[in-house]
Amino acid sequence: MGEPSIAGDDPAKHFGTIDYLVFTIMLAISTGIGVFYGCFGNRQKTTKDFLMGGRTMGLIPVTLSLLATFFSAIALLSVPAEIYLNGTIYMMMAPAHFAVMAVSAYLYLPVFYNLQLTSTYEYLEMRFSKSVRILASFAFTVQMVLYQSVVIYAPALALSQVTGINLYGCVTTLFAIVIFYTSLGGIKSVMWTDVVQIIVMFGAMIVVLVKGGMDLGGFGNIFQxxxxxxxxxxxxxxxxxRTRQTTWTLWIGAFFMWLAVYGVNQAQVQRYLTLPTIRQAKIAIWLNGLGRFVLLVLNILTGLVLYAKYSKCDPLMTKRIRTTDQILPIFVMDTLGDFKGFPGLFVAGIFSGALSTVSSGLNSLASITLEDYVKYFYPNINDARATNISKLASVLYGLLSFGLVFIAERLGGIFDVSFSIFGMVGGTLLGVFNLGMFVPWCNSKGAFWGTLTSLVFMLWLGIGTALANSGKRGVSKLILSVEGCSNYTAPATNFLNQPVESHEISEFYKISYYWYALIGCCVNMLVGTVVSFLTGNQDPRDLNPQLISPPWDKFITKFVPLHIRQKIFWDLGANINTDHHKSQKYAGNHELGKINGKS
Known part of the structure; x- marks a missing residue:
């Protein structure tokens, strides 16, 4: 019996004229917003406007942009596929999400907001040294450039094989559009296109759920x-x-992974700082947490719909699709392919996620390039030239990400790859910010060597794991079958449910990537603290109090006895409470590196 073809080989399943029209309208709206903010008025003539929206953005666009920044195609394609393969345990990530929002809003945000930074890595120079700042910003740059290539290539591949859209033509078009509106309109165009795109994304998911539920006899039957x-x-x-997904990995490991994103990631913090008050920034974070919970529920329901549809005729085993990332697109073509315009809406939703992530990444990379590199060599650069350099940086980073697409196509499924990238680098960056905000004895040498050691260790772990598992298929904990397929003869073995031969892989490389952020953070903080005390630790009394997380300082002041605080030189709380004028003088001062007591 012949091998079944994927849906993309069937002309009846390809995009129609209306689908292309819907898809094109979405791209045109994104482009139009960039033209509006880039060409009308004087709104993008300064770096403050281009990078920070004049720090006068509204609560709703910031909240939706926060949600869209790391929503991406991962949430739309890979998470439902994850539920399809491994069940609803992924729902256990919900408590971690809400905990992350609380910690980000009350421990990290006050430091960044009170200092009114443009680049989060400015903090590291104020607290430690220029070398620590450059090392951290370089790590973030590598992380985001690679992630951006993955986040556009992977959905383009999944959709091209299912809908018949040309892969490289699609990738080229998307990068051209996102580079255009990001470099032209700055963060205002990024955030307002995020608003449009998040609406399209949620709309696409709701359409899929409603139609899937109707076809499968309602959600009661699907749950049964x-x-x-x-x-x-x-x-x-x-x-x-080594167990990939457990309650512990989703409660603890995922907490640190998402804390690295919402607590200290430039793309997120930059959005917090576009709001006029810290109260609004905190509300935006909490509303974003609520949005993420709604998204998680939608993903769980979508995954269950996929399971009810294909559990007895798995499209991966029958080779209708080549990767699990394609299971949702094939479902859309199977159930909505005859409804003109709906496949186009779905594809628009998928690529809205990709565009929002890449545009946010390009704008954040432009910010750190200007603040961390250009101003280092040209500290007195005029604002007009700085704005033009920021726009040029957006273009160059977009082109670099586009070039790395050809590497991304060799990395595997976007779920594992994206989580691994954020775990490897994000945990290291979280660790160095933790050293600054919560360990006042850490000096610049400790921060530098802790960060470098953690980064090398995590890259060794992540890259080693990727190489050790190269060519090996993912494993489903659940039994999928083809017994419900008509005109299909099952192979002798079910490769999807066959475990990987464990003796071929070092046990070290089997650690779940959910733990990467925690490991990277702990390595950084441990090495950084030890090196600091070996080389002459920082005297906390010489630090600007606003470089330490205010709630942490209040906690120590309230619960640690005075005689112990005196022995460890912890009198920051006294400085803040008794010298309000001095504290206010520090706020927003970008020359704090001169008084931070570098070692």
Missing amino acids: IAYDDGHIKYFDFDPDP
């Missing part, structure tokens, strides 16, 4: 199918760190 097959599962307390 999943429950009968053991697909509904929320708790797994396996302590083995």
Whole structure:
């Protein structure tokens, strides 16, 4: 019997004229917003406007932009596929999300907001040294450039093979559009296109859910199918760190991974600082947490719909698709392919996620390039030239990300790759900010060597894991079958459910990538603290109090006895409470590096 073809080989399943029209309208809206903010008025003539929106953005666009920045195609394609393969345990990430929002809003945000920074890495120079700042910003640059190439290539590949859209033509068009409106309109165009794109993304998911639920007899029937097959599962307390998804990995590991994003990531913090008050910034973070929870629920429901549809005729086993990232697109073509315009809406939603992530990344990279590199060599650069350099940086980073697409196509599924990237680099960056805000004895040597050691260690772990598992298929914990397929003969073995031969891979390289951020953070803080005390630790009394997280200082002041605080030289709280004028003088001062007591 012949091998079934993927849906993309069937002309009946390809995009129609109306689908292309819907897709084109979405791209045109994004482009139009960039033209509006880039060509009308004087709104993007200064770096403050181009990079920070004049620090006068509204609560709603900032909230939706925060949600869209790391929503991307991962949430739309890979998370439902994850639920399809491994059940509903992914829902256990919800408590971690809300904990991240609380910690980000009350421990990290006050430091960045009170200092009114443009680049989060300015903080590292104020607290430590220029070398620490450059090392951290370089790590972030590598992280974002690579991530941007993955986040556009992966959905383009999934959709091209299912809908028939030309892969490289699609990637080229998307990069051209996102580079254009980001470099022309600055952060205002980025955030307002995010608003449009997040609406399209949610609309696409809701359409898929409604139609899928109707076709499969309602969600009561869908839940019953999943429950009968053991697909509904929320708790797994396996302590083995090699187990990819457990309650512990999703409660603890995911907490640190997302804290690295919402607590200290430039793309997110930059958005917080576009709001006029810290109260609004905190509200935006909490509203974003609520939005992420709604998104998570939609993803879970979508994954269950996919399972009810394909559990007895898995499209990966029948080779209708080549990767699990394509299972949602094939579902859309199977169930909505006859409804003109709906596949176009779905594709628009997928690429809205990709565009929002890349545009946010380009703008954040432009910010750190100007603040961390250009101004280092040209500290007195005039504002007009600085704005033009920021726009040029957006273009160059976009072209670099486009060039790396050809590497991204060799990295594997976007779910594992994206989480690994953020875990490897994000945990290291979280660690160095933690050293600055919570360990006042850490000096610049400790911060530098802690960051470098953590970065090298995590790259060794991440790249080694990728190489060790190269060519090996993912493993589903659940049994999928083809017994419900018509005109198909199953192979002798079910490769999707066959475990990988464990003796071929070092146990070290089996650690779940959910733990990467925690490991990277701990390595950085441990090495940084030890090196600091070996080389002459920082005297906390010489630090600007606003470089330390205010709630942490209040906690120490309230609960640690005075005689212990005196022994460890912790009198920051006294400085803040008794010298209000001095504290206010520090706020927003970008020359703090001169008084931070560098070692």
